[in-house]
Amino acid sequence: MMDQPPLQYRRVPGIRRISFGYETLHLGPDHLLSVRGRGWAEGYKRFYYRDIQAIITRKTSIGMAQNIACGLLAALFMIPGIFGDDVEFWVWLIPAGIFLLLLFINWWRGPTCICHIQTAVQTDKLPSLHRLKTAAKAIEVIRSYIVTTQGPLTQEQLDSLVREAGPRKTKGATGQFGDKSVSRGNMLHLFLFILLLIDAMFWFLGLMKINQAGLTMVGMFVGLALAALTAATLVTQYRTGLVSRLNALTWGAAGYVGFNLVYGYLLFIYASIKNPAASGNQWKLLKTVSEITAKDISYLPRVRLLFLLAALTLAVLGLIVWWLSRRIKTASTPTKVPPVPPINQLRPYN
């Protein structure tokens, strides 16, 4: 019988790990190999390049659901720590910190997706491509091998596919890059994150026990300006196809502003109760608020620390992501249904 030399495979970016198993993709000489490892066995599925008709990538909300779950769990563990003593604070901070770390890692890895590979007889899932960023890289590599076998898709072939599929029947959003609202949204993001940095500075002054009525008043105005700017940014970034991390950070800022407003409102209520005579005089009320210390509310420094960390994290991450997003080119077509672009205009996903 013939004795064949072992085939050479090159691994494609992306891996899916499950309990006692994994799923990976490898590029062979004439086929794509999907490897499924379970325990101490491996199963293989081959997709020959000549047979691959299409690769379909669909964005999912699994990543967002994971982020929400991690965030809620972190908040759940932080609450008892805030209202406990010093030891309890640090004890509860550990699991809260772990969930915050998981949240950060999940958020950094980007949105999730499901990839399918279509041939004439089947449409199979590619489990190892479950992150949009990784899928984009992997598909670019796979595409080069398929194009070598099948040849590139010509403009006429693409037009034929588009004609066969037909026009869009219902109004739906397509990625509308390039319109003016994107550039306005980006500048609003910049102002938002700078204001968050300024807000963090006020929290820091509060932690250092630098409490003056004037500072409290300025801090209050900064908080209100932050709320207004966050609302404006959310409105302008709606459906503009902006980088999704920037989107998420703006929503994070909205959550921070919400908690900030609630905190401020509760402080004012406390000040009114502590000094009923000041209730009728705004300036006296402000002075009472600025004079609240840890002696009055024992967990006040911890709350301020948490707000400082939140503001600083959002501001720094936001500025980094904003700067990175400025490096991504946007398409220049503001039409509702983008025309079929030339074949060589390939872009990474966002």
Add this chain to the structure above:
Amino acid sequence: MINCTKCRQPLSGDVFSPVDLVECQTCGARLRVDAFPAMLTSRTTIKLDDSFVFDDEATCFFHPRKKAAVSCSSCGRFICRLCDVELDGQHLCPTCLDTGKRNHLINNLVNKRTLFDSLALYLALLPIIFVWPTIITAPMAIYVGIRYWKAPTSIVPRRKWRNWVAVGVASLQIIVWVMVLFKAID
């Protein structure tokens, strides 16, 4: 054509635009399609030659009334178009294909493999959680690791560290058990 992988409904033509993710017109799922020329290529049909053969013409080994089209790359038998299976540039008859698959001689037909190095590693590491089973699983791990040291593992590139770790950890476990037993006897 192309259907949405969520709602299974046909997608509109703008999904072929490689600009960004496009919403499905039925369910709103955001997706992108990378299409290739195979989508437009129709299947080639093999024209089977049903004609009778003359005495001086070569016939298929499995179908004596059909003309031979090619010879098997493995056994040399003449085979018709129906029997011919083209794989890796070679033409194989059904018997050789079946033999090659059963004996794992054709790389492209290998659909699964037992990873003995992973098995040895699991035998060496997992029972540590329960401690006592290691007295049985440690020798098993060493046996599997050494017996199948040179057995083919995965068809994709894979290093041998699992075997080394399995044998090393299992050996340590045996040494510890021997020391415990000696101490118990003393």
